[in-house]
Amino acid sequence: MRKEQTFIFKGFVSILIMFLLTGCYAQKHEEDYTKIYKQFLNYTLGEWKVVHSGEEIAESYMPQIKYKTWEIVYTDKNGAEQKILIDNLHPISRSLERHLDQVYIKELFKKVTDLPSTYLSDAQIEHQTTSELAYEQNPDKFFDNYKDIYKFKEWSLQSVYENSAMYLTVYYDLRDDKSLTKEEKIAKMEEKEKDILELIPNINLKIEVNEYDGDFVAHYYMNGKRVNPEEQEGYEKLKENGHIDEIYENMLTNRVPQLNIDHLYEE
Known part of the structure:
Protein backbone atom coordinates (compact mmCIF):
# COMPACT_ATOMS: atom_id res chain seq x y z
CA MET A 1 0.00 0.00 0.00
CA ARG A 2 2.79 2.37 0.91
CA LYS A 3 4.60 1.60 -2.37
CA GLU A 4 1.42 2.42 -4.28
CA GLN A 5 1.02 5.72 -2.43
CA THR A 6 4.67 6.55 -3.09
CA PHE A 7 4.23 5.78 -6.79
CA ILE A 8 1.16 7.99 -7.01
CA PHE A 9 2.94 10.81 -5.17
CA LYS A 10 5.98 10.63 -7.45
CA GLY A 11 3.71 10.64 -10.47
CA PHE A 12 1.94 13.74 -9.20
CA VAL A 13 5.27 15.48 -8.55
CA SER A 14 6.47 14.63 -12.06
CA ILE A 15 3.36 16.06 -13.64
CA LEU A 16 3.64 19.17 -11.46
CA ILE A 17 7.27 19.70 -12.48
CA MET A 18 6.41 19.31 -16.17
CA PHE A 19 3.57 21.79 -15.72
CA LEU A 20 5.89 24.34 -14.09
CA LEU A 21 8.64 23.87 -16.69
CA THR A 22 6.24 24.51 -19.54
CA GLY A 23 5.28 27.86 -18.03
CA CYS A 24 1.91 27.03 -16.46
CA TYR A 25 0.07 28.20 -19.58
CA ALA A 26 -3.42 26.84 -19.89
CA GLN A 27 -3.92 28.93 -23.03
CA LYS A 28 -1.83 30.07 -25.95
CA HIS A 29 -3.19 32.64 -28.36
CA GLU A 30 -1.80 31.73 -31.76
CA GLU A 31 -3.92 33.90 -34.07
CA ASP A 32 -1.78 36.01 -36.40
CA TYR A 33 -3.55 39.36 -36.45
CA THR A 34 -1.23 40.68 -39.19
CA LYS A 35 -2.68 38.03 -41.51
CA ILE A 36 -6.26 37.93 -40.27
CA TYR A 37 -6.60 41.73 -40.47
CA LYS A 38 -4.22 42.37 -43.36
CA GLN A 39 -6.97 44.00 -45.45
CA PHE A 40 -7.88 46.35 -42.63
CA LEU A 41 -4.25 47.21 -41.84
CA ASN A 42 -3.64 47.97 -45.52
CA TYR A 43 -6.63 50.30 -45.47
CA THR A 44 -5.89 52.13 -42.24
CA LEU A 45 -2.06 52.26 -42.34
CA GLY A 46 -1.26 52.31 -46.05
CA GLU A 47 2.19 50.79 -46.47
CA TRP A 48 3.33 49.07 -43.30
CA LYS A 49 5.77 46.44 -42.09
CA VAL A 50 6.38 44.40 -38.96
CA VAL A 51 9.70 45.41 -37.40
CA HIS A 52 9.45 43.12 -34.40
CA SER A 53 7.30 40.23 -33.27
CA GLY A 54 7.38 38.32 -30.04
CA GLU A 55 5.51 36.56 -27.30
CA GLU A 56 4.40 37.89 -23.93
CA ILE A 57 2.88 36.37 -20.82
CA ALA A 58 -0.30 37.76 -19.29
CA GLU A 59 0.67 37.14 -15.67
CA SER A 60 -2.43 38.78 -14.26
CA TYR A 61 -4.52 35.92 -15.64
CA MET A 62 -4.81 32.67 -13.74
CA PRO A 63 -3.85 30.41 -15.32
CA GLN A 64 -1.45 32.53 -17.31
CA ILE A 65 -1.89 33.18 -21.02
CA LYS A 66 0.83 33.31 -23.63
CA TYR A 67 0.07 35.70 -26.47
CA LYS A 68 1.72 37.26 -29.51
CA THR A 69 2.71 40.87 -30.20
CA TRP A 70 3.67 42.77 -33.35
CA GLU A 71 5.40 46.15 -33.59
CA ILE A 72 4.40 47.75 -36.87
CA VAL A 73 5.71 50.91 -38.52
CA TYR A 74 3.87 53.05 -41.05
CA THR A 75 4.10 56.58 -42.42
CA ASP A 76 1.39 59.10 -41.55
CA LYS A 77 -0.01 61.77 -43.89
CA ASN A 78 2.68 64.23 -42.75
CA GLY A 79 5.49 61.87 -43.74
CA ALA A 80 6.40 60.98 -40.14
CA GLU A 81 7.08 57.38 -39.15
CA GLN A 82 4.66 56.02 -36.57
CA LYS A 83 4.74 52.80 -34.55
CA ILE A 84 1.75 50.80 -33.44
CA LEU A 85 1.88 47.79 -31.13
CA ILE A 86 -0.72 45.08 -31.72
CA ASP A 87 -1.36 42.06 -29.52
CA ASN A 88 -3.72 39.11 -29.83
CA LEU A 89 -4.56 38.91 -26.13
CA HIS A 90 -7.59 41.12 -26.80
Missing part, protein backbone atom coordinates in the same frame (compact mmCIF):
# COMPACT_ATOMS: atom_id res chain seq x y z
CA PRO A 91 -9.70 41.98 -29.85
CA ILE A 92 -7.61 44.04 -32.27
CA SER A 93 -9.92 47.01 -31.65
CA ARG A 94 -8.26 47.51 -28.25
CA SER A 95 -4.78 47.85 -29.80
CA LEU A 96 -6.18 50.29 -32.36
CA GLU A 97 -7.99 52.30 -29.70
CA ARG A 98 -4.83 52.52 -27.59
CA HIS A 99 -2.81 53.78 -30.55
CA LEU A 100 -5.48 56.29 -31.50
CA ASP A 101 -5.43 57.74 -27.98
CA GLN A 102 -1.64 58.11 -28.16
CA VAL A 103 -1.45 59.88 -31.51
CA TYR A 104 -4.58 61.94 -30.85
CA ILE A 105 -3.44 63.37 -27.51
CA LYS A 106 0.04 64.05 -28.88
CA GLU A 107 -1.42 66.05 -31.77
CA LEU A 108 -3.99 67.84 -29.59
CA PHE A 109 -1.30 69.03 -27.17
CA LYS A 110 0.51 70.67 -30.08
CA LYS A 111 -2.57 72.74 -30.87
CA VAL A 112 -4.00 73.44 -27.41
CA THR A 113 -1.46 74.22 -24.71
CA ASP A 114 -1.63 73.83 -20.93
CA LEU A 115 -4.29 71.14 -20.91
CA PRO A 116 -4.78 69.23 -17.65
CA SER A 117 -5.54 65.49 -17.51
CA THR A 118 -6.85 64.71 -21.01
CA TYR A 119 -7.66 61.43 -22.72
CA LEU A 120 -9.73 59.92 -25.51
CA SER A 121 -12.36 57.36 -24.53
CA ASP A 122 -14.85 55.05 -26.12
CA ALA A 123 -18.31 54.89 -24.54
CA GLN A 124 -18.84 51.85 -22.32
CA ILE A 125 -21.62 49.44 -21.45
CA GLU A 126 -21.10 47.30 -18.36
CA HIS A 127 -17.35 48.04 -18.26
CA GLN A 128 -16.77 47.13 -21.90
CA THR A 129 -16.18 49.68 -24.63
CA THR A 130 -18.59 50.09 -27.51
CA SER A 131 -15.85 48.91 -29.87
CA GLU A 132 -15.24 45.69 -27.94
CA LEU A 133 -18.94 44.90 -27.66
CA ALA A 134 -19.55 45.57 -31.33
CA TYR A 135 -16.61 43.34 -32.20
CA GLU A 136 -17.97 40.51 -30.05
CA GLN A 137 -21.40 40.82 -31.65
CA ASN A 138 -20.19 41.20 -35.24
CA PRO A 139 -16.56 40.10 -35.68
CA ASP A 140 -17.17 39.47 -39.39
CA LYS A 141 -18.14 43.10 -39.89
CA PHE A 142 -14.95 44.49 -38.38
CA PHE A 143 -13.83 46.26 -41.55
CA ASP A 144 -17.20 47.90 -42.22
CA ASN A 145 -17.69 49.03 -38.63
CA TYR A 146 -14.23 50.48 -38.02
CA LYS A 147 -12.92 51.78 -41.33
CA ASP A 148 -14.17 55.30 -40.54
CA ILE A 149 -12.87 55.31 -36.95
CA TYR A 150 -9.30 54.01 -37.24
CA LYS A 151 -8.03 55.52 -40.49
CA PHE A 152 -4.55 56.34 -39.24
CA LYS A 153 -2.98 57.15 -42.60
CA GLU A 154 -5.30 60.16 -42.99
CA TRP A 155 -6.87 60.76 -39.58
CA SER A 156 -7.50 64.21 -38.12
CA LEU A 157 -8.64 65.66 -34.82
CA GLN A 158 -12.12 65.83 -36.36
CA SER A 159 -12.37 62.47 -38.10
CA VAL A 160 -12.35 60.27 -34.97
CA TYR A 161 -15.84 61.49 -33.99
CA GLU A 162 -17.45 60.52 -37.29
CA ASN A 163 -19.62 57.41 -36.91
CA SER A 164 -18.16 56.56 -33.50
CA ALA A 165 -18.92 56.84 -29.79
CA MET A 166 -15.49 58.30 -29.03
CA TYR A 167 -15.25 61.35 -26.81
CA LEU A 168 -12.56 63.54 -25.30
CA THR A 169 -12.34 64.00 -21.53
CA VAL A 170 -10.63 67.08 -20.08
CA TYR A 171 -10.43 67.12 -16.30
CA TYR A 172 -9.38 70.01 -14.08
CA ASP A 173 -8.71 69.02 -10.47
CA LEU A 174 -8.60 72.36 -8.67
CA ARG A 175 -9.72 71.22 -5.22
CA ASP A 176 -6.45 72.27 -3.59
CA ASP A 177 -6.12 75.57 -5.41
CA LYS A 178 -7.21 78.12 -2.80
CA SER A 179 -6.06 81.08 -4.88
CA LEU A 180 -9.07 80.85 -7.21
CA THR A 181 -12.73 81.39 -6.44
CA LYS A 182 -15.39 78.99 -7.69
CA GLU A 183 -16.24 81.39 -10.51
CA GLU A 184 -12.58 81.75 -11.51
CA LYS A 185 -12.15 77.97 -11.65
CA ILE A 186 -15.15 77.62 -13.94
CA ALA A 187 -13.89 80.49 -16.08
CA LYS A 188 -10.53 78.74 -16.44
CA MET A 189 -12.27 75.60 -17.66
CA GLU A 190 -14.53 77.49 -20.06
CA GLU A 191 -11.58 79.34 -21.61
CA LYS A 192 -9.97 76.05 -22.59
CA GLU A 193 -13.38 74.70 -23.60
CA LYS A 194 -13.71 77.53 -26.12
CA ASP A 195 -10.25 76.81 -27.58
CA ILE A 196 -11.07 73.13 -28.07
CA LEU A 197 -14.44 73.80 -29.70
CA GLU A 198 -12.90 76.28 -32.14
CA LEU A 199 -10.25 73.73 -33.09
CA ILE A 200 -12.61 70.72 -33.32
CA PRO A 201 -16.12 71.92 -34.23
CA ASN A 202 -17.63 68.39 -34.35
CA ILE A 203 -16.14 67.15 -31.08
CA ASN A 204 -17.72 64.86 -28.51
CA LEU A 205 -16.43 66.39 -25.31
CA LYS A 206 -16.74 66.11 -21.57
CA ILE A 207 -14.91 68.91 -19.77
CA GLU A 208 -15.03 69.07 -15.99
CA VAL A 209 -13.63 71.10 -13.13
CA ASN A 210 -13.56 69.63 -9.63
CA GLU A 211 -13.83 72.58 -7.30
CA TYR A 212 -13.78 71.30 -3.72
CA ASP A 213 -15.09 68.45 -1.53
CA GLY A 214 -16.52 66.55 -4.48
CA ASP A 215 -18.37 69.55 -5.93
CA PHE A 216 -17.87 69.78 -9.68
CA VAL A 217 -19.12 71.43 -12.85
CA ALA A 218 -19.16 69.43 -16.11
CA HIS A 219 -20.14 70.43 -19.63
CA TYR A 220 -20.98 67.82 -22.27
CA TYR A 221 -20.90 68.16 -26.06
CA MET A 222 -22.04 65.86 -28.83
CA ASN A 223 -21.01 66.67 -32.39
CA GLY A 224 -19.92 70.10 -31.17
CA LYS A 225 -23.29 70.95 -29.63
CA ARG A 226 -23.88 71.30 -25.89
CA VAL A 227 -26.09 68.55 -24.45
CA ASN A 228 -27.57 68.15 -20.99
CA PRO A 229 -27.64 64.65 -19.45
CA GLU A 230 -30.06 65.97 -16.80
CA GLU A 231 -32.79 66.04 -19.44
CA GLN A 232 -32.48 62.31 -20.12
CA GLU A 233 -34.67 59.65 -18.57
CA GLY A 234 -33.16 57.99 -15.50
CA TYR A 235 -30.86 60.90 -14.66
CA GLU A 236 -31.81 61.21 -10.98
CA LYS A 237 -31.30 57.52 -10.27
CA LEU A 238 -27.89 57.45 -11.94
CA LYS A 239 -26.90 60.70 -10.27
CA GLU A 240 -27.53 59.14 -6.85
CA ASN A 241 -25.07 56.36 -7.74
CA GLY A 242 -22.53 58.78 -9.18
CA HIS A 243 -23.04 57.50 -12.75
CA ILE A 244 -23.89 60.70 -14.60
CA ASP A 245 -21.39 59.92 -17.35
CA GLU A 246 -23.31 56.74 -18.14
CA ILE A 247 -26.21 58.78 -19.51
CA TYR A 248 -23.85 60.78 -21.73
CA GLU A 249 -22.22 57.60 -23.01
CA ASN A 250 -25.66 56.12 -23.77
CA MET A 251 -26.44 59.23 -25.82
CA LEU A 252 -23.21 58.79 -27.79
CA THR A 253 -23.71 55.09 -28.38
CA ASN A 254 -27.25 55.53 -29.64
CA ARG A 255 -25.93 57.68 -32.51
CA VAL A 256 -23.87 54.84 -34.01
CA PRO A 257 -26.49 52.27 -35.05
CA GLN A 258 -24.11 50.71 -37.57
CA LEU A 259 -22.31 49.07 -34.65
CA ASN A 260 -25.54 47.13 -33.97
CA ILE A 261 -25.43 47.20 -30.17
CA ASP A 262 -28.76 48.82 -29.30
CA HIS A 263 -30.15 45.51 -28.07
CA LEU A 264 -27.44 45.34 -25.41
CA TYR A 265 -29.24 48.10 -23.52
CA GLU A 266 -32.36 46.01 -23.15
CA GLU A 267 -32.96 44.68 -19.64
Whole structure:
Protein backbone atom coordinates (compact mmCIF):
# COMPACT_ATOMS: atom_id res chain seq x y z
CA MET A 1 0.00 0.00 0.00
CA ARG A 2 2.79 2.37 0.91
CA LYS A 3 4.60 1.60 -2.37
CA GLU A 4 1.42 2.42 -4.28
CA GLN A 5 1.02 5.72 -2.43
CA THR A 6 4.67 6.55 -3.09
CA PHE A 7 4.23 5.78 -6.79
CA ILE A 8 1.16 7.99 -7.01
CA PHE A 9 2.94 10.81 -5.17
CA LYS A 10 5.98 10.63 -7.45
CA GLY A 11 3.71 10.64 -10.47
CA PHE A 12 1.94 13.74 -9.20
CA VAL A 13 5.27 15.48 -8.55
CA SER A 14 6.47 14.63 -12.06
CA ILE A 15 3.36 16.06 -13.64
CA LEU A 16 3.64 19.17 -11.46
CA ILE A 17 7.27 19.70 -12.48
CA MET A 18 6.41 19.31 -16.17
CA PHE A 19 3.57 21.79 -15.72
CA LEU A 20 5.89 24.34 -14.09
CA LEU A 21 8.64 23.87 -16.69
CA THR A 22 6.24 24.51 -19.54
CA GLY A 23 5.28 27.86 -18.03
CA CYS A 24 1.91 27.03 -16.46
CA TYR A 25 0.07 28.20 -19.58
CA ALA A 26 -3.42 26.84 -19.89
CA GLN A 27 -3.92 28.93 -23.03
CA LYS A 28 -1.83 30.07 -25.95
CA HIS A 29 -3.19 32.64 -28.36
CA GLU A 30 -1.80 31.73 -31.76
CA GLU A 31 -3.92 33.90 -34.07
CA ASP A 32 -1.78 36.01 -36.40
CA TYR A 33 -3.55 39.36 -36.45
CA THR A 34 -1.23 40.68 -39.19
CA LYS A 35 -2.68 38.03 -41.51
CA ILE A 36 -6.26 37.93 -40.27
CA TYR A 37 -6.60 41.73 -40.47
CA LYS A 38 -4.22 42.37 -43.36
CA GLN A 39 -6.97 44.00 -45.45
CA PHE A 40 -7.88 46.35 -42.63
CA LEU A 41 -4.25 47.21 -41.84
CA ASN A 42 -3.64 47.97 -45.52
CA TYR A 43 -6.63 50.30 -45.47
CA THR A 44 -5.89 52.13 -42.24
CA LEU A 45 -2.06 52.26 -42.34
CA GLY A 46 -1.26 52.31 -46.05
CA GLU A 47 2.19 50.79 -46.47
CA TRP A 48 3.33 49.07 -43.30
CA LYS A 49 5.77 46.44 -42.09
CA VAL A 50 6.38 44.40 -38.96
CA VAL A 51 9.70 45.41 -37.40
CA HIS A 52 9.45 43.12 -34.40
CA SER A 53 7.30 40.23 -33.27
CA GLY A 54 7.38 38.32 -30.04
CA GLU A 55 5.51 36.56 -27.30
CA GLU A 56 4.40 37.89 -23.93
CA ILE A 57 2.88 36.37 -20.82
CA ALA A 58 -0.30 37.76 -19.29
CA GLU A 59 0.67 37.14 -15.67
CA SER A 60 -2.43 38.78 -14.26
CA TYR A 61 -4.52 35.92 -15.64
CA MET A 62 -4.81 32.67 -13.74
CA PRO A 63 -3.85 30.41 -15.32
CA GLN A 64 -1.45 32.53 -17.31
CA ILE A 65 -1.89 33.18 -21.02
CA LYS A 66 0.83 33.31 -23.63
CA TYR A 67 0.07 35.70 -26.47
CA LYS A 68 1.72 37.26 -29.51
CA THR A 69 2.71 40.87 -30.20
CA TRP A 70 3.67 42.77 -33.35
CA GLU A 71 5.40 46.15 -33.59
CA ILE A 72 4.40 47.75 -36.87
CA VAL A 73 5.71 50.91 -38.52
CA TYR A 74 3.87 53.05 -41.05
CA THR A 75 4.10 56.58 -42.42
CA ASP A 76 1.39 59.10 -41.55
CA LYS A 77 -0.01 61.77 -43.89
CA ASN A 78 2.68 64.23 -42.75
CA GLY A 79 5.49 61.87 -43.74
CA ALA A 80 6.40 60.98 -40.14
CA GLU A 81 7.08 57.38 -39.15
CA GLN A 82 4.66 56.02 -36.57
CA LYS A 83 4.74 52.80 -34.55
CA ILE A 84 1.75 50.80 -33.44
CA LEU A 85 1.88 47.79 -31.13
CA ILE A 86 -0.72 45.08 -31.72
CA ASP A 87 -1.36 42.06 -29.52
CA ASN A 88 -3.72 39.11 -29.83
CA LEU A 89 -4.56 38.91 -26.13
CA HIS A 90 -7.59 41.12 -26.80
CA PRO A 91 -9.70 41.98 -29.85
CA ILE A 92 -7.61 44.04 -32.27
CA SER A 93 -9.92 47.01 -31.65
CA ARG A 94 -8.26 47.51 -28.25
CA SER A 95 -4.78 47.85 -29.80
CA LEU A 96 -6.18 50.29 -32.36
CA GLU A 97 -7.99 52.30 -29.70
CA ARG A 98 -4.83 52.52 -27.59
CA HIS A 99 -2.81 53.78 -30.55
CA LEU A 100 -5.48 56.29 -31.50
CA ASP A 101 -5.43 57.74 -27.98
CA GLN A 102 -1.64 58.11 -28.16
CA VAL A 103 -1.45 59.88 -31.51
CA TYR A 104 -4.58 61.94 -30.85
CA ILE A 105 -3.44 63.37 -27.51
CA LYS A 106 0.04 64.05 -28.88
CA GLU A 107 -1.42 66.05 -31.77
CA LEU A 108 -3.99 67.84 -29.59
CA PHE A 109 -1.30 69.03 -27.17
CA LYS A 110 0.51 70.67 -30.08
CA LYS A 111 -2.57 72.74 -30.87
CA VAL A 112 -4.00 73.44 -27.41
CA THR A 113 -1.46 74.22 -24.71
CA ASP A 114 -1.63 73.83 -20.93
CA LEU A 115 -4.29 71.14 -20.91
CA PRO A 116 -4.78 69.23 -17.65
CA SER A 117 -5.54 65.49 -17.51
CA THR A 118 -6.85 64.71 -21.01
CA TYR A 119 -7.66 61.43 -22.72
CA LEU A 120 -9.73 59.92 -25.51
CA SER A 121 -12.36 57.36 -24.53
CA ASP A 122 -14.85 55.05 -26.12
CA ALA A 123 -18.31 54.89 -24.54
CA GLN A 124 -18.84 51.85 -22.32
CA ILE A 125 -21.62 49.44 -21.45
CA GLU A 126 -21.10 47.30 -18.36
CA HIS A 127 -17.35 48.04 -18.26
CA GLN A 128 -16.77 47.13 -21.90
CA THR A 129 -16.18 49.68 -24.63
CA THR A 130 -18.59 50.09 -27.51
CA SER A 131 -15.85 48.91 -29.87
CA GLU A 132 -15.24 45.69 -27.94
CA LEU A 133 -18.94 44.90 -27.66
CA ALA A 134 -19.55 45.57 -31.33
CA TYR A 135 -16.61 43.34 -32.20
CA GLU A 136 -17.97 40.51 -30.05
CA GLN A 137 -21.40 40.82 -31.65
CA ASN A 138 -20.19 41.20 -35.24
CA PRO A 139 -16.56 40.10 -35.68
CA ASP A 140 -17.17 39.47 -39.39
CA LYS A 141 -18.14 43.10 -39.89
CA PHE A 142 -14.95 44.49 -38.38
CA PHE A 143 -13.83 46.26 -41.55
CA ASP A 144 -17.20 47.90 -42.22
CA ASN A 145 -17.69 49.03 -38.63
CA TYR A 146 -14.23 50.48 -38.02
CA LYS A 147 -12.92 51.78 -41.33
CA ASP A 148 -14.17 55.30 -40.54
CA ILE A 149 -12.87 55.31 -36.95
CA TYR A 150 -9.30 54.01 -37.24
CA LYS A 151 -8.03 55.52 -40.49
CA PHE A 152 -4.55 56.34 -39.24
CA LYS A 153 -2.98 57.15 -42.60
CA GLU A 154 -5.30 60.16 -42.99
CA TRP A 155 -6.87 60.76 -39.58
CA SER A 156 -7.50 64.21 -38.12
CA LEU A 157 -8.64 65.66 -34.82
CA GLN A 158 -12.12 65.83 -36.36
CA SER A 159 -12.37 62.47 -38.10
CA VAL A 160 -12.35 60.27 -34.97
CA TYR A 161 -15.84 61.49 -33.99
CA GLU A 162 -17.45 60.52 -37.29
CA ASN A 163 -19.62 57.41 -36.91
CA SER A 164 -18.16 56.56 -33.50
CA ALA A 165 -18.92 56.84 -29.79
CA MET A 166 -15.49 58.30 -29.03
CA TYR A 167 -15.25 61.35 -26.81
CA LEU A 168 -12.56 63.54 -25.30
CA THR A 169 -12.34 64.00 -21.53
CA VAL A 170 -10.63 67.08 -20.08
CA TYR A 171 -10.43 67.12 -16.30
CA TYR A 172 -9.38 70.01 -14.08
CA ASP A 173 -8.71 69.02 -10.47
CA LEU A 174 -8.60 72.36 -8.67
CA ARG A 175 -9.72 71.22 -5.22
CA ASP A 176 -6.45 72.27 -3.59
CA ASP A 177 -6.12 75.57 -5.41
CA LYS A 178 -7.21 78.12 -2.80
CA SER A 179 -6.06 81.08 -4.88
CA LEU A 180 -9.07 80.85 -7.21
CA THR A 181 -12.73 81.39 -6.44
CA LYS A 182 -15.39 78.99 -7.69
CA GLU A 183 -16.24 81.39 -10.51
CA GLU A 184 -12.58 81.75 -11.51
CA LYS A 185 -12.15 77.97 -11.65
CA ILE A 186 -15.15 77.62 -13.94
CA ALA A 187 -13.89 80.49 -16.08
CA LYS A 188 -10.53 78.74 -16.44
CA MET A 189 -12.27 75.60 -17.66
CA GLU A 190 -14.53 77.49 -20.06
CA GLU A 191 -11.58 79.34 -21.61
CA LYS A 192 -9.97 76.05 -22.59
CA GLU A 193 -13.38 74.70 -23.60
CA LYS A 194 -13.71 77.53 -26.12
CA ASP A 195 -10.25 76.81 -27.58
CA ILE A 196 -11.07 73.13 -28.07
CA LEU A 197 -14.44 73.80 -29.70
CA GLU A 198 -12.90 76.28 -32.14
CA LEU A 199 -10.25 73.73 -33.09
CA ILE A 200 -12.61 70.72 -33.32
CA PRO A 201 -16.12 71.92 -34.23
CA ASN A 202 -17.63 68.39 -34.35
CA ILE A 203 -16.14 67.15 -31.08
CA ASN A 204 -17.72 64.86 -28.51
CA LEU A 205 -16.43 66.39 -25.31
CA LYS A 206 -16.74 66.11 -21.57
CA ILE A 207 -14.91 68.91 -19.77
CA GLU A 208 -15.03 69.07 -15.99
CA VAL A 209 -13.63 71.10 -13.13
CA ASN A 210 -13.56 69.63 -9.63
CA GLU A 211 -13.83 72.58 -7.30
CA TYR A 212 -13.78 71.30 -3.72
CA ASP A 213 -15.09 68.45 -1.53
CA GLY A 214 -16.52 66.55 -4.48
CA ASP A 215 -18.37 69.55 -5.93
CA PHE A 216 -17.87 69.78 -9.68
CA VAL A 217 -19.12 71.43 -12.85
CA ALA A 218 -19.16 69.43 -16.11
CA HIS A 219 -20.14 70.43 -19.63
CA TYR A 220 -20.98 67.82 -22.27
CA TYR A 221 -20.90 68.16 -26.06
CA MET A 222 -22.04 65.86 -28.83
CA ASN A 223 -21.01 66.67 -32.39
CA GLY A 224 -19.92 70.10 -31.17
CA LYS A 225 -23.29 70.95 -29.63
CA ARG A 226 -23.88 71.30 -25.89
CA VAL A 227 -26.09 68.55 -24.45
CA ASN A 228 -27.57 68.15 -20.99
CA PRO A 229 -27.64 64.65 -19.45
CA GLU A 230 -30.06 65.97 -16.80
CA GLU A 231 -32.79 66.04 -19.44
CA GLN A 232 -32.48 62.31 -20.12
CA GLU A 233 -34.67 59.65 -18.57
CA GLY A 234 -33.16 57.99 -15.50
CA TYR A 235 -30.86 60.90 -14.66
CA GLU A 236 -31.81 61.21 -10.98
CA LYS A 237 -31.30 57.52 -10.27
CA LEU A 238 -27.89 57.45 -11.94
CA LYS A 239 -26.90 60.70 -10.27
CA GLU A 240 -27.53 59.14 -6.85
CA ASN A 241 -25.07 56.36 -7.74
CA GLY A 242 -22.53 58.78 -9.18
CA HIS A 243 -23.04 57.50 -12.75
CA ILE A 244 -23.89 60.70 -14.60
CA ASP A 245 -21.39 59.92 -17.35
CA GLU A 246 -23.31 56.74 -18.14
CA ILE A 247 -26.21 58.78 -19.51
CA TYR A 248 -23.85 60.78 -21.73
CA GLU A 249 -22.22 57.60 -23.01
CA ASN A 250 -25.66 56.12 -23.77
CA MET A 251 -26.44 59.23 -25.82
CA LEU A 252 -23.21 58.79 -27.79
CA THR A 253 -23.71 55.09 -28.38
CA ASN A 254 -27.25 55.53 -29.64
CA ARG A 255 -25.93 57.68 -32.51
CA VAL A 256 -23.87 54.84 -34.01
CA PRO A 257 -26.49 52.27 -35.05
CA GLN A 258 -24.11 50.71 -37.57
CA LEU A 259 -22.31 49.07 -34.65
CA ASN A 260 -25.54 47.13 -33.97
CA ILE A 261 -25.43 47.20 -30.17
CA ASP A 262 -28.76 48.82 -29.30
CA HIS A 263 -30.15 45.51 -28.07
CA LEU A 264 -27.44 45.34 -25.41
CA TYR A 265 -29.24 48.10 -23.52
CA GLU A 266 -32.36 46.01 -23.15
CA GLU A 267 -32.96 44.68 -19.64
